[in-house]
Amino acid sequence: MTPVRTPEFVLFDLDETLYPSSNGLMNLIRDRIVEYMMVRLGWSRAEAEERRVEYVREYGVTLDGLRRLHGVDVGDYMEFVHAVPHSEYIRPNPELDRMLARLRPPKAIFTNASQSHARRVLSALGVSISHFECIFDFEAAGCCPKPDPEAYRRILRRLGASGDQCMLVEDNPRNLRTAKSVFGMSTVLVRKAGQTAGSQAGIGRAAVDRADLAIRADLAIRADLAIQADLAIQADLVIDDILRLEQVLAEATRQI
Numbered sequence: 001m002t003p004v005r006t007p008e009f010v011l012f013d014l015d016e017t018l019y020p021s022s023n024g025l026m027n028l029i030r031d032r033i034v035e036y037m038m039v040r041l042g043w044s045r046a047e048a049e050e051r052r053v054e055y056v057r058e059y060g061v062t063l064d065g066l067r068r069l070h071g072v073d074v075g076d077y078m079e080f081v082h083a084v085p086h087s088e089y090i091r092p093n094p095e096l097d098r099m100l101a102r103l104r105p106p107k108a109i110f111t112n113a114s115q116s117h118a119r120r121v122l123s124a125l126g127v128s129i130s131h132f133e134c135i136f137d138f139e140a141a142g143c144c145p146k147p148d149p150e151a152y153r154r155i156l157r158r159l160g161a162s163g164d165q166c167m168l169v170e171d172n173p174r175n176l177r178t179a180k181s182v183f184g185m186s187t188v189l190v191r192k193a194g195q196t197a198g199s200q201a202g203i204g205r206a207a208v209d210r211a212d213l214a215i216r217a218d219l220a221i222r223a224d225l226a227i228q229a230d231l232a233i234q235a236d237l238v239i240d241d242i243l244r245l246e247q248v249l250a251e252a253t254r255q256i
């Protein structure tokens with residue numbers, strides 16, 4: 001475990017950080033994103049799927065590619081893709097609410113999604129919004145999604161904090177990389193259950209689909225090694241469940 005300084009601010013990603021990826025909510029939202037492109041832009045399902053992967057790889061989130069290249073309206077997109085029954089997917093987590101109440105540093109939500117989605121997620125979790133100084137969303141970030149450094153600059157300005165005073169808790173290693181390498185934040189990776197390579201190692205799905213089996217196996221092995229190395233570099237602490245944060249943080253700060 002890497003020793004870390006006690007943070008003065010803790011920034012929490014929202015999706016698949018405060019709740020487990022296994023609940024399927026983000027899969028549903030990804031389906032809604034593809035549906036949005038089919039309905040609003042008239043693309044086939046295959047084309048929409050391919051562009052979703054391409055834009056996530058290129059811009060960090062699908063919306064940023066759609067906004068820059070196709071003039072998609074942010075509000076319309078957010079409303080459409082988050083029109084899902086949150087409380088059918090997210091179980092209340094009273095222990096998380098209690099843990100956040102005990103964690104002393106000021107806290108903020110730092111998400112590439114929208115304010116209203118964040119509020120619905122917190123409500124379904126039974127987590128009080130009052131734990132957080134702010135919910136910093138895609139629009140607050142000036143439509144510059146993580147891992148664009150501009151998003152981090154804006155939230156630091158909003159909190160009146162410097163990067164080295166902050167800790168970012170996230171499920172996405174790419175977002176942790178910017179936090180650590182550009183801003184000197186300490187970083188906590190919330191690892192997904194069964195997290196394997198490929199999904200986050202920068203190898204696009206389309207490219208993998210085109211590869212034959214031998215190449216695919218080779219890619220998987222190399223991506224596995226790459227992601228393991230990457231995680232070790234980007235994350236000071238790694239947890240499998242957000243509820244482990246308090247204890248792991250206490251142990252890591254004691255070592256300083």
Ligand SMILES: [Mg+2]
Binds near residue numbers: 013015017170171172
């Ligand atoms: Mg996330």
